Amino acid sequence: MSELRKDPVSKRWVIFSPERAYRPNDYKVKKEKKEKEEDKYCPFCSGNEKKSGDEILAYPKTANREPNSPNWWIRVLENKYPALTPQQNLEKKGVGIYDRMNGLGRHEIIVETEDHKRCISDLTNIEVEKIIWAYRDRYIDISQEKEIKHILIFKNYGERAGASLEHSHSQLIATPVVPKRVETEIKGAKDYYKFRDRCVYCDILSQEQLDKERIIEENEEFVAFNFFAGKVPYETWIVPKKHSAFFSTITKKQIGSLAKILKNVITRIKRALGDVDYNMVVHTSPINIHENTEDVFHWHLEIMPKLTRIAGFEWGTGFYINPVLPEDAAKTLREIKLDE
Template sequence: MSELRKDPVSKRWVIFAPERSKRPSDYRKDKDEEVKVDLEEESGKCPFCEGKEKTSGDELLAYEKIPGRKPNSPGWWVRVLENKYPALQDESEIGKKGVGIYDKMNGVGHHEIIVETPKHHKCISDLEYNEVEKVIWAYRDRYMTLQEDARMKYVLIFKNYGKDAGASLEHSHSQLIATPVVPKRVEEEISGARHYYEFRDRCVFCDIVTQELADKERIVEENDNFIAFVFFAGRFPYETWILPKKHSSNFENITKKEVMNLAVILKNVLKRIKGALGDPAYNFVIHTLPINGEGQHYYHWHIEIMPKLTKVAGFEWGSGFYINPELPEKAAKILRDTNIE
């Protein structure tokens, strides 16, 4: 059973998931690791591929290509599954308790996999726009379901693409983890946004949108509903944010038109990153307001895309500073100029 433990200094919660533990030898790096091929996937045994539904576990949600399709069978656009090796599990009550000066609770939550396509060698940047829309709707629909669990405080949707970004399987998929606490990173954003609002009586994210539209030099792409730009103070080279142009604090309130335009800008930005940078590994996360949380006036949901181009080393871990070798203005121009036709 997983459990959460709280750092009494930083107030950060850490998930301990012994079910996912490796043997000590599994942590060692093979010098030929970079050239190895996943033999399971090469031999056609990928559990996420169409036709392998029985091996991947029961689906929680599926969008069907074939009307009347039976669960856990071929003929789908997107499938959502329980993670077979979850960081958190839906098994018990939260069970908060103190251990001397320390606090801990049961590792209660939800950990799900969103399989974005039945096609093994395709990723979001390769899909048609209407296929990306279905992925976004799956995010939204699962969010709406999980927010009904009174134990949960936050639903984090994220994607690890490539081995260096933490992906353990090549087949394109995203993940969703619902937690009984609000992540520290999100709390810090909300706190900063609240302080800005108290000082200026405006949403800081709305002001960022206004600033980027005025400056133009960091914009990668925009449409009626969204703007994508290389973030002015990005921690990583080519760190790109996607924000709704109109103030919106909750991702789950996204409209049909917004889903269509988000699909376009998300696919295009990922395609630009792939084309300009040689298909790098990346992570993206969706930050939204916590479930039933305060901050409707000053928080603004958004997507952060972080290509894995540099290593986080001792200075960064020790100081909290990041060293970014690429100016956002230059990075944005390179992405803008990348042909995605």
């Protein structure tokens, strides 16, 4: 059973989830004998649907497909080793000076393709669109739960990025509190709005379109650029041109545009840097809170390749050392040739 405990100094919540110690890991290599690729068992592969758990949502390829069977575009599953679970009531307790609560929430897996060997850069634009539709559908559904305060959608690609299974997938974790990092983002956006009476992200977007040198790619609905103060080399933001605080407001037209620019950006990164591990995170406003964030926050997507390691200096100061200027990173990615 998981639980949340609060650091009284930083006000950061920590999730304790002992069950996650038992999750499978594709990346562990036995010293005495390496497994052949075809001998590996993957719970997300087509044919293993009944072993991976009941699907919460699926986009079938045929109208007569039975649940938990092959022939699907997308499957959404409850994580078998969840950080948080919905089958309990939210109980907040004080333990002396400390605060704790039980691990109420959601932890879901979005399996992005039947094929074990394909990833976002290998998929068609239509297939990537379906991934984004699944993000949206689950976000809207879970946001109706009154105890949920924030929904984080993210993708860990590769072992260094925290993925335990190789099969291409994303995750969704819904929490009963607003994470400290999200609170910091919201506060920064509010401070800027109070000073300028404008959205800071809209101004960032305008500045990038004016400077042009950090832009990687742009289409009718989105701009992809290497962030001016990126924490890691090649940190890439994809920002919608139309202001909205909530990812749930994404339109059909925007989904098509986001699918194209996301696939292209991942392809550019892969061709420039090799099959590099990365984290991808959807930044969106918290839900079910009393504060109004509609005018001040602007949802967007961030991609962070794992080219450097977080070490003592970063942990001790909160500073980051980035050895690649974003202007140089953007130039490298812009010059990558994409398939016609």
